[in-house]
Amino acid sequence: IIVTSFHSGTSVTINPNPVNRYATVSLINIADPVDLRIFDFAGRLVYKKENLPDCTFNINTEGFLQGIYYYTVNDNSNYISQGKLLILHE
Numbered sequence: 001i002i003v004t005s006f007h008s009g010t011s012v013t014i015n016p017n018p019v020n021r022y023a024t025v026s027l028i029n030i031a032d033p034v035d036l037r038i039f040d041f042a043g044r045l046v047y048k049k050e051n052l053p054d055c056t057f058n059i060n061t062e063g064f065l066q067g068i069y070y071y072t073v074n075d076n077s078n079y080i081s082q083g084k085l086l087i088l089h090e
Contacts, residue, residue: 009029010028011027012073012081013026014085017086018087019061019086020087020088021060021061023058025057025058026055027054027055028054030075030080033050033053034051034074034080035048035051035074036050036071038071040065040069041067066087066089068084068086069084070084071085
């Protein structure tokens with residue numbers, strides 16, 4: 001997984017990468033609630049989850065087409081993290 005963190009002490013992970021069915025998202029040391037957005041290769045928003053505190057949760061990717069996706073995690077207008085996610089259905 002490629003993670004770019006803009007705030008020290010925060011950790012955003014999405015595992016496994018590449019994803020087959022479920023991706024586990026972990027948000028650690030998040031000071032304020034954040035929003036997670038996932039975009040397809042064309043830049044279309046395909047998933048959004050808002051007001052997330054420190055937490056771990058799963059995303060079911062069965063409805064996603066196979067390919068490369070980009071994600072952002074931000075609080076208000078400040079980016080906390082961004083990266084790429086590869087979805088491969090077997």
